[in-house]
Amino acid sequence: MEQKKGFKLGLNQKQGLIGWAFLSVAAALIIVMNFYPMFRGFLFSLQTGVGANMEYAGLFNYRRLLEDPQFRQTVSNTFFYLAVQVPVMIVLGLILASMLNSKNLKFKGFFRTTIFLPCTVGLVAYSLVFRQMFAVSGIVNTIAMNIGIMDTPFNWFGTAWSARLIIILGLLWRWTGFNMIFYLAGLQNIDQSIYEAARIDGANVLQQFRRITIPVLRPIILLTAIMSTNGTLQLFDESVNLTGGGPGITSRSMSHHIFNAAFQGIPQIGYASAMSFVILLFVGTLAFIQIKIGDKR
Amino acid sequence: MYVFLSIAAALSLFPLIWAVISATNANTDILRGTMLPGTHLIQNFNRLTELTDLGRAFWNSARNATMATFISIVICSLAGYGFEIYHSKAKDRLMSVLLLSMMIPFAAVMIPLFQLTANLSLLNTTLGFMLPTLSTAFLIMLFRQNTRTFPQEMIEAARIDGLNEISIFLRMYVPTMKSTYAAAITITFMGTWNVFLWPRIIMISPESITMPILISNLMAGYVADFGVIMLAVTIATLPTIVLFSFLQRYFAEGMTGTIK
């Protein structure tokens, strides 16, 4: 076992061991419950066949991936969600957080609670609510027609772009408040007097935001960016329950596609596993890039 | 600023309010796009209790989520403490490896995990339900990062006083890190209360029904009654809202130390 001498007290062997004991249960559980199934999944990804009769096929599934237009479509859908939703959410979250952080704001608690509230709603439940709201005869069309924005009800789930838009709206609704809490927490550590000083120096609100808020929050922004990237690349429930991936597969996410390959129609476990490892690769790469960029600036 | 915040708050609340309003309406009115409260609440409730085992589902969800939250908080806070206080290069490396576990979609591990759970004969059990969620890299990371704000001097002082390591953890660390625990409890409870896919495959017997499963069952009939479904959605959302309301004072603070 490797030893460390970073501690002032002088770490001895015993303390290192105690540390391992403290984290052993958690680490063991993750290894057994995550890595072992991942390993098994990897073995699946090297096999092909119908049902339970599988045989070794080398990289067949991975080669197949490269020429699968459906998989390409779901990859581009997912990256579209990522490219739009994550930046918008982070910016919105930052704006909301800095507003809530201003000293003389009234009803602070009320605003904070209501904006956070969406993320307490279960995924199944919120998808259901959104789906009903955007139904052809649903409340959104009813309101829009009453105030005269539209003459005829719009079929939100009928075209690819509106279906994707609804998924993004759903994601923004549910997660912006969650991220905002992180920023708010970070902001509360900034001494208000720094802002006072900046104001005296003539910095406007935007400059204060760029020169003080963003640099201080950078590590937290990085963390939320990585978390959201990870979450969006694994997007599943919204695609399944909100749009059903439709029309066709134009709003289907990668995870939804994997799930369908594994469980709908003829089960293609090997192929589904191969696709999962591609997601792992994407998430890992993006996390790495984000950390590199976040560190540099 | 107030305008912006009010719009944000209204947009956040609207779907929830709409769900509550729908819970008081008849199915056909909802499908026609009603936005006024109706008089069907009692009928919807009666229908819900008639169609489903609401009490059992609520109790199962509450029991599963509470137990899973409690155990996972214990396991992960111990680990976070272990990673940070006794920190070493090997442990840091292990942590980065553990983080990898967050990056794989659940659909990919579902079948091997099912096989494993079946081999351990834990299907239809609460333990089987909990095992995959008990230890998460996210929670460990949360505790590990927040532990950095915990003053080392306190530990040294305690060691000089002759306290053993586990007593230091229990008597000094746990009380000091109250708000981190509050944040962790909120997040974990929300996760385990709402988890759907995993229990759907391993909790086959009807006695183990949970709230998300109950809602999806309601959707499965040929004629879905949205008044009843929205009522179920409202009931299923209440506990997490209540929990958050109680703990929200600590929540923001508990997240603070996440990265410093």
Next chain:
Amino acid sequence: MKKLLVLLLTLVMAGMLLTACGRDDAEDVAVNELTVWSWDPAFNMFAMEVAAEIFERSNPGFVLNNVEMPWETIDMQLTTIGISGEHHLLPDIMLIQDQAIEISVLTFPQLFADITNSGINFNEFASGKTDFSVVNGRNFAVPFDNGVTITAFRTDILAQAGLTIGDFTNVTWNQFIDLGRQVLDTTGMPLLSTYGVGASFMDVMVKSAGTSLFDANGQPNFVNNPAFREAVDRFIEMVDAGVMLLPGDWSDYIGTLAAHDVAGTLAGCWILGTIQEVGPAGVWAVTNIPRLNIPGGTNYSSWGGSSWVITSNANFDLAVAFMNYTFAGSTELYDRILPAAGALSTWGPAAASTVYLEPQPFFGGQTVFADIIRFSQNIPDFMGGIHHYTAMDQIDIALGNIINLGMSIEDALREAEAAVRFEMGL
């Protein structure tokens, strides 16, 4: 150090103890008990309850363990259990969508019991129904609900355009669309709506001519398939003319009926329950569906429907006896579930019962159920195919491309056919 270990052990023990209380004993097999999975308390689960009650009279002490499980979950469980080999988790009987029977039997043959020689008389069921559950000449399911397709219209709307339900009976799709234009012009109302982008609708049209989306070798046949081409052309024509509304998903579709946005609908006869819920009473009427203008085109088809399978984990003798006594042998059962749940059977003897001949006030006194049974006897035989769902996905994409992106029908169908071939290339 010891204390730490003790603590950890205690924690684990406590966890185990707590969970032991919450543990359900799956292995308490009573001799006279059957576990059944199905998904609608108001429909198929209800039918099961009634069947159990009838069976219990001749078999005292019989217990039914009626488990609610959405079809999506049953489908998922088949894969999970099939691949992991945990066959002991299967119930005795489960309900399965007709379209999925062949796929499941061929993918996981070890999950199902062959009931060809069980003594159940399959000849008493409509052959258009048992086609779904015969795989390689062997029977694997007892038919349950009837999926015969019907067209249902509000006669008050039709009357505004000077039409009656009779004008829509035994017509071709071309005639149907012309009538639809007439209704649209006078009332401003589309004739009908359907859910999704239309793949299921397309499947119904193709089946009505006794043809398939696959050729005799099981290969997808989209481009050079006259029946399919005719179906796509007429469908697109309806959408372009505004006669057909495409509202999106299932609840949107039901919403157009509830909001009275359309004059009627075309669906499996399971839609009758919804129609009766949204009303208005007294004005609805039911007739057969339009036919494709090609040789072999008929006015009859089927949409949806489900069947009971007996699993390999079943108490086989009891399950067969139960099925033979109830779903394959009791007119009382069908007489009771028809008015209470709207469950129409495909079992010949049930149709002779007086309950089926009663005029229905909601449908203006029409003997709807007798008519539907008559329709069901005329459904042409057809070939299924294990790649059905793949084909449905691709046709949805193709229709979406044609309708939303303006792609040419030829290109869209060619792409779809190639995609199905790719999917099949495992």
